[in-house]
Amino acid sequence: MKIQAPVERVRTRAFRIPTDKPEADGTIAWDATTLVLVEVSGGGMTGLGYTYSGASIIGLIQGELAKAIEGLDALDPQSAWLSMQHCVRNLGREGLAATAISAVDAALHDLKARLLDLPLAKLLGSYRNSVPIYGSGGFTSYSDDALANQLSGWVSDDGCAFVKMKIGSHPEDDPRRVKLAKRAIGDAQLFVDANGAYTVRQALSLANSFAEQNVGWFEEPVSSDDLQGLAAIRARIPAGIEIAAGEYAYTVGYVRRMLEAHAVNVQQADMTRCGGVTAFLQIAAVCEAFHIDLSGHCAPALHLHVACAAPRLRHLEWFHDHVRIEHMLFDNAPVPRKGLIEPDLSRPGHGLVFKERDAARYAA
Numbered sequence: 001m002k003i004q005a006p007v008e009r010v011r012t013r014a015f016r017i018p019t020d021k022p023e024a025d026g027t028i029a030w031d032a033t034t035l036v037l038v039e040v041s042g043g044g045m046t047g048l049g050y051t052y053s054g055a056s057i058i059g060l061i062q063g064e065l066a067k068a069i070e071g072l073d074a075l076d077p078q079s080a081w082l083s084m085q086h087c088v089r090n091l092g093r094e095g096l097a098a099t100a101i102s103a104v105d106a107a108l109h110d111l112k113a114r115l116l117d118l119p120l121a122k123l124l125g126s127y128r129n130s131v132p133i134y135g136s137g138g139f140t141s142y143s144d145d146a147l148a149n150q151l152s153g154w155v156s157d158d159g160c161a162f163v164k165m166k167i168g169s170h171p172e173d174d175p176r177r178v179k180l181a182k183r184a185i186g187d188a189q190l191f192v193d194a195n196g197a198y199t200v201r202q203a204l205s206l207a208n209s210f211a212e213q214n215v216g217w218f219e220e221p222v223s224s225d226d227l228q229g230l231a232a233i234r235a236r237i238p239a240g241i242e243i244a245a246g247e248y249a250y251t252v253g254y255v256r257r258m259l260e261a262h263a264v265n266v267q268q269a270d271m272t273r274c275g276g277v278t279a280f281l282q283i284a285a286v287c288e289a290f291h292i293d294l295s296g297h298c299a300p301a302l303h304l305h306v307a308c309a310a311p312r313l314r315h316l317e318w319f320h321d322h323v324r325i326e327h328m329l330f331d332n333a334p335v336p337r338k339g340l341i342e343p344d345l346s347r348p349g350h351g352l353v354f355k356e357r358d359a360a361r362y363a364a
Contacts, residue, residue, distance in 0.1 A: 005043030005074040006011040010104065012038045014055035014364035017325050019324075024141040026168020026197030033148035033321055034101070034364060035329065036061075037354065040107040042074040047111025047351060050302065051272040052322065053099035055364045059234070060100045064088065072239060074115060077108035081278040097358065098250035098273055106302060119345045124281070124309035130340040131307045133158075133300060134191060137320035138165025138181060138260050147177065148184035150320065153187045158317065159338040162189045164219070169199025175209040182213040191217035191244075198222055200229045204236055211238035219244045221296025230263035231313050242266055247297040249274050252282045259290040272296035276307050284310035301326040301333045305350050316341070329359045 018032045036057055038049045050201040051057075067086040069080040088097040088175065092096060113120040135154025138147050145163065154160040165181050166173045174192075182190050192215055198206070203221035218237065222229040224245040234243040246268035249255045252275070258264060267287050271280040280296075280303075287294040293314040300316045300323060307313050318336065326333040331353040334341035344351045 003043060003115055004076065005045075005111075005363060006071050007040060007069050007074050007108075007224075008067065009041040010038065010062060011041075011255060012036060012058050012061045012103070014058060014358050015329065015362040016364040017328065017362050018054070019321060020324065021146075022141045023139045025139060025166040025193065026195040027197075029141060033325060036313045037201065038103040038107045040069075040074070040104065042109050043109060045111055045114045047074075047107040047109070047114060048087055048351060048354060049103045049106030049108070049110060049276070051099040051106075052101040052299065052300075053096060053272070055105075057096050060088075060091075060097065063089075063103060065100060065104055065342050068166050069108070074108065074111050077105060077112055078278055080108050081105050081275065083146045085275075086205050091220065094250035102272050102274065102276040102279070105278050106271065109277040113349040117348050119307040119343060119348060120277075120305035121343045122345065124277075124306065127307040127311055127313070128308050130305060130342040131313065132315040132339055133160060133318040133341055134162035134164055134315055134334055135160045136164040136193075136298075136317045137192075137322075138163070140166045140169040144177075144180055147181060149159065152184045154184050154318070158318070158336040159340075160188065160336070161339050162191060162195055162216070162315070164191035164217070164317070165363055167192050168194035171202055171206065174206060177211055178213050178215065182215075184310050189214070189216045191215070191219065193219035193324040196220045196223035200232055203233050207233070207237045207241060211241055215241055216244050217244055219268075219296060220247075224248050227258060227261040227263045230258075230353060231261050234263065234265065244268055244295065247273070249283070252276070252279055255283050255286055259292060264292070264294050268297045270299065271303055271306060272299045280306050281310060284312065287312050288306060298322050299326070300341065301330060301352060302350065304334055304341055308343060317338065329355055329362075331355060
């Protein structure tokens with residue numbers, strides 16, 4: 001029996017959730033995070049997607065993007081994705097527009113999987129049944145005790161083999177904080193993330209002290225827009241430390257340019273920014289062609305199913321801020337076991353159910 005499922009309705013709302021304590025990295029500080037929820041209906045079903053962005057994208061989603069996809073076949077999310085890309089051509093495809101498209105695309109894929117009564121990972125086709133995670137937080141605003149307790153908790157409680165901390169706001173203190181963090185996690189591997197706070201010279205100088213603590217991953221030592229700088233650091237950094245970047249990739253073309261520049265050892269991508277499930281899988285294919293591993297940035301609950309379907313996927317970021325929000329606002333958010341998270345294959349789509357009552361207090 002042929003399923004008739006034209007896209008009928010697009011609904012979006014924003015929720016602003018305060019952090020549990022002040023958070024900061026190498027370049028900014030924040031005390032709340034905004035989640036923009038998108039629901040796309042068709043064929044008697046509703047799909048769910050979201051992005052971490054600004055409430056200002058609501059108008060774009062309910063206006064231009066809704067017009068671009070309404071009436072299209074919900075079983076062809078790639079066609080809807082292309083229509084949305086075309087409609088923002090003169091607005092600018094990157095930044096806010098990319099996050100808006102990402103949320104709608106995620107909802108469309110969830111809708112398709114629900115219409116076919118399949119878990120999203122099975123609909124996409126899986127390379128793996130579970131995905132490794134790395135604990136991520138260690139904000140520069142944390143005290144020494146808070147830093148050590150958070151990082152060690154991911155190792156002892158969640159079984160993470162890797163944890164990541166923020167650096168860069170006080171470069172002169174970073175070697176001490178990194179040493180403290182490494183002492184707290186024992187044999188687990190430590191990652192550091194500067195969020196583009198350093199110059200090339202600073203990054204290379206500090207990398208020597210990080211190498212002494214067996215740091216295995218140096219994320220965004222300089223701005224991710226500085227591809228030459230990233231490539232220079234990658235070429236000269238001590239052996240054993242990998243360069244990672246890509247969380248601010250809003251298009252597949254940007255990822256291609258990053259890889260062509262030999263800027264990273266590990267490519268990052270964020271499906272809530274890069275264009276949703278459709279673009280994340282396109283990026284995964286580019287990484288496969290370049291023989292470079294891919295790591296999913298943040299939003300682990302939303303990434304989980306597509307991460308199972310991505311070749312060369314190394315791990316997902318178990319980011320403190322987003323993990324907390326996803327468990328607050330969604331039923332069936334994943335729970336780690338021995339450093340892994342697994343999709344729930346007993347439910348259609350990505351399996352997430354929005355907690356309307358719990359979320360109401362955070363409505364923006």
